[in-house]
Structures are given as C-alpha cells and as structure tokens.
Amino acid sequence: MAEPALRLPVAGFDQISRILRAYLSAAKGVAGVPIKLDDVAKRAAMNKTGVSANNAFLTSLGLIEGGNNKQLTELGLQAALTLDHPGTPEAVNAWGDVMSASPDLERIVDAVRIRRGMDEDSLLSHIVLTAGVPKTSRWLTGARTVVDILEFAGVVEESDGTFTVRTPSDALGGVASVGPIDTRESEARQSQEDARTVSIAPGARSPFVINVHLWVNAKEANYEELAEELKKLLSRLSET
Numbered sequence: 001m002a003e004p005a006l007r008l009p010v011a012g013f014d015q016i017s018r019i020l021r022a023y024l025s026a027a028k029g030v031a032g033v034p035i036k037l038d039d040v041a042k043r044a045a046m047n048k049t050g051v052s053a054n055n056a057f058l059t060s061l062g063l064i065e066g067g068n069n070k071q072l073t074e075l076g077l078q079a080a081l082t083l084d085h086p087g088t089p090e091a092v093n094a095w096g097d098v099m100s101a102s103p104d105l106e107r108i109v110d111a112v113r114i115r116r117g118m119d120e121d122s123l124l125s126h127i128v129l130t131a132g133v134p135k136t137s138r139w140l141t142g143a144r145t146v147v148d149i150l151e152f153a154g155v156v157e158e159s160d161g162t163f164t165v166r167t168p169s170d171a172l173g174g175v176a177s178v179g180p181i182d183t184r185e186s187e188a189r190q191s192q193e194d195a196r197t198v199s200i201a202p203g204a205r206s207p208f209v210i211n212v213h214l215w216v217n218a219k220e221a222n223y224e225e226l227a228e229e230l231k232k233l234l235s236r237l238s239e240t
Contacts, residue, residue, distance in 0.1 A: 006130050009146075011053075013144075017083045018044040019058065026040060027077075029081070034066055061101070063076035075098060079098050091152065092153060112164065120161060123143075131143075147163070
C-alpha cells in the first residue's frame, strides 16, 4: 500500500492557530472532548468550510482526532496551550514533539539539513512536491504554514533568506538541558578541591597573607609568656 502524501493546510499559521485555540476554548482546556464544527468555527471567527478544510492537516499531525466532532489529542492540547508563548521552552518542546511525531515533517527537516540550508522558494517547492500538489498560491500558503510551524518549534531558522536547521541548544536560547546532579560525585570533587595543596619553592615569597588575631584579658595576661609564645608561632609559620 502506497504511503499517503503529506497533507497541507489551506490557511496560514495564524488561522491554524485560531482553530487550535478554538478547540482549546470549546473543550475548556481538556483533551478528548468532542467539539462540534459549528462551535469551533464560531470561536475561531471562521466559516465552517475554512475550519473543515484544515482539519485533515491537523489530524495528520496528531493534533486532533475523531469523526464529525473532532477533539484535541493530548499532543494537540499541549501545542495549543503554548501558542501564546512563542520562544519559550514549553512551546519549543510541545511543537518539537509535534514534529517528532510526524515523519513528513521530519523528512522536510532532513532535506534542509542534507542541503545545509535552502532558500524560501526551494523549501516551499520541496514541500509542495512532497505533498504531491500543484505549485499554486493555495498550496504555497499551506507550505509556508509548515515552515512557520518548524520555525515556531525552533527546528529551523531563517537568516538572509536561507533556512537552516537549528541545534537543540539554539532552540532553547542556548540553555543546555542537564540531568540530575549526583551528589556523591559532587562531594568527592569538593573533597579533592579541599585537599589540593600549593607548593612554594624554598626562599620564594608566599602568595598568602596570614592574619593572627589575639584577644587578651589585660587583667590576667602574662605579657612575657605571651611574647615568647608569639615568637615560637611566628618561627613555625616562617618554616612552612
């Protein structure tokens, strides 16, 4: 059986976002709640034809599912929740999961990576060709929406007219993710630091300054014995 072609939307990313927000609002922020097409269209301020024409695309990405009454999937819920927070780690992670769940989107990213960058016309042409649809304004709009999704997910970026694949750390603002710290390893490292010594050549001046503070009870002090003890202390310090 032939593998189905990439499904393209027929609207821009702004309208796709409105549809997802409408599902989110109608479902009161809960995944798995069937929503009528009428309800989604009214909340998105779109006609029913405009909504239904894009449902196939949203379904192909695993964002919605169902029959006549569609519902947000858990993946769709997380993606919809981050639409108002572009560039955040939550948005990057949620839409990165959308991309990872779609072999079609992954292949588009692979094409950009293999070519080490593509200009907009080449990238849109590649997406249209992959979808097996004519290169008309209708389908180029859908192809541009796919690019917008990849940018929103932090997977690709555009610079001087060329789209390239971003690294994960770039997508999260250069903040690398680290695992839990092993406290035993940390303590061992600290012990090594504490045990570190500095060797000073004989006759060389020490880089350290030692301050000796004495609190003396004037009534009970024996100044002669104190002077002798201080001489001994200074003598021992000068030998180390």
